[in-house]
Amino acid sequence: MADTYTGRVVPGGPVQVRELPDLTIRKLAVSQMSNNVYLLTCKASRRQLLIDAADDAPRILEIVRDSGDGLEAVVTTHRHWDHVRGLEEVVAATGARTFAGAEDADELPVRVDEPLGHGDQVRFGQVTLDVIHLRGHTPGSVALSYQSPDGGTHLFTGDSLFPGGVGNTKNPGQSFDSLIEDVTTRIFDVYDDDTWFYPGHGDDSTIGAERPHLQEWRERGW
Template sequence: MSDYTGEVVPGGPTAVRELAHLVIRKASVSEQDNNAYLLTCRDTGEQLLVDAADDAPRLTALMNEGTGWLDAVVTTHQHWDHHRALPDVVGHTGARVAAGADDADALPVPVGELLHHGDRVTFGHVVLEVIHLRGHTPGSVALLYRDPEGSPHLFTGDSLFPGGVGNTQGDAERFASLIDDVELRIFDELPDETWFYPGHGADSTLGAERPHLPEWRERGW
């Protein structure tokens, strides 16, 4: 939808973006402004949830704003605030569970699909490419949708935000790993019009953030 901004607040309405083959619904589900994204294949009605972060009743309502059922959940990384509702959501829906291979053991439910860089996650006719971004956590993943009729869409978890990469707790080695992966695997590979959707807060585009990469690297966070 042309009026989509990606602005959501805890307890507020869903932001909806309609693409030719995919509907993206964004909701904020916690006091930490965690974003949860429901992706619906327009051809089949199958749905995938990115981060069952919190508030299972709100996530159930979100699913019902789509087609009412859930095929899969992808957890972008192991941090507790991104999977608090995962046991309830999986228990209620029976959805398959996917996460980065290096973070899977830290999740509160068994992970059936261990994701590595270059893998694909499919639901309905939609294909998401897995980008492994090492640094915020060992197994953090981003999910890339290449819209055949428009610009790419990228779900980045807590690895990339407007204004910088994810928190690496002042660890220089982890920061270097993350900024390198973000630059090489995202900015060097994808065009400026790529819209990205982070794990908290507002969305942005790669074009808006690209000029600041040298500044991020220089400041070290």
């Protein structure tokens, strides 16, 4: 892990790079919504996977070209417009296979090659990611879990889990009760306190930093 990694990025600013034994994680922010985009590179094969082609496709494509030997896959964590604005251009330029939660797949601006469900896996190069279905922010929201050989776990949670709470559930079709239940039983009840997570906007956090606040989140309802 690079000592300089903080997880703090701003639109137009430098990419944050985290080095794990078998995987390099690159994090950048794009657009006025400050969406996080994550590029994962398998060190053994140099093949790559992108999480959320949210916007600024030219910059994403430049980083892809500079970081490995091709983009194998794009995973979209959920259907919301601010997470898919660069998706068509990135897929057209790279030929990457597309993945998204099955319940959100038909709402994306590209055909989804692999609809995902809870417990599925996504593979690229020699890296495997486990799929966690988190219902409530959207019906098909997914998170991805990577287990590093050094024992650390890394979660990419989209807009379902942030430092300080779960994602927005105030709009029609969303459900706080569903999301807090899935986040509790599928993340906090499964992963240890050292687990690091990377959200769809803003800074990273750990499960241990957020665990003491779960009951507070339940009581406030957001």
